[in-house]
Amino acid sequence: MTIESSGKENLITHETGAKQEDKTGRELPALISPIFIRGIAQHMADNAARHGARNWEKGLKVEDRLNSLERHILDFKEGKDNEPHLVAAACNLMIMIHTKEMIRRGLLPEELDYTPDYQSYSEYHDDYPVKKVCGIDDDHIDGQIGDLVQVVEDDSEHKGKRGIIIQVDDDELPYKVIFEDGDMEWFDDNTIVLVERIL
Helix, strand or coil: CEEEECCCCEEEECCCCCEEECCCCCCCHHHCCHHHHHHHHHHHHHHHHHHCCCHHHHCCCHHHHHHHHHHHHHHHHCCCCCCCHHHHHHHHHHHHHHHHHHHHCCCCCHHHCCCCCHHHCCHHHCCCCCCCCCCCCCCCCCCCCCEEEEECCCCCCCCCCEEEEEEECCCCCCEEEEECCCCEEEECCCCEEEEEECC
């Protein structure tokens, strides 16, 4: 077998003389276990009989599928054999992957994936765009527990730092924020801006 370049792609010449494009790096679906595929197919058939063949493609919440996946893993770890828990977990994983890709393509609503974006709370995302999301009025961020915020108060030792709101009260300083280094402090609407609502 020899390999030659045809410009854009390499050509492989077999001993028979037949030529084909070099498929190095392409997907190899033939390597997926047929046992795995049959298990998935049977589980999908069972669910199709109950809910309809393509019910899951209409859009299921990612977090709900994640919870179901992890429950099946726990059942498997406990030795339960009342159903094929690994196959059920794999089906949930497939649905999660499919749903997130459909959301990325704009074919399903983003609301289906409300899992936290922990990567935004990282030194590797310091360039994450700051956006003030108004709640009641232009000077009120209407903060919620779990919001990723950034300190903008000039006099604060935490100016420029980002943290997570962990407590909300009806006081003069309503938002308790924890930072990556473990520091915590209370702030009001004039001292922080909302970067992203991650929960």
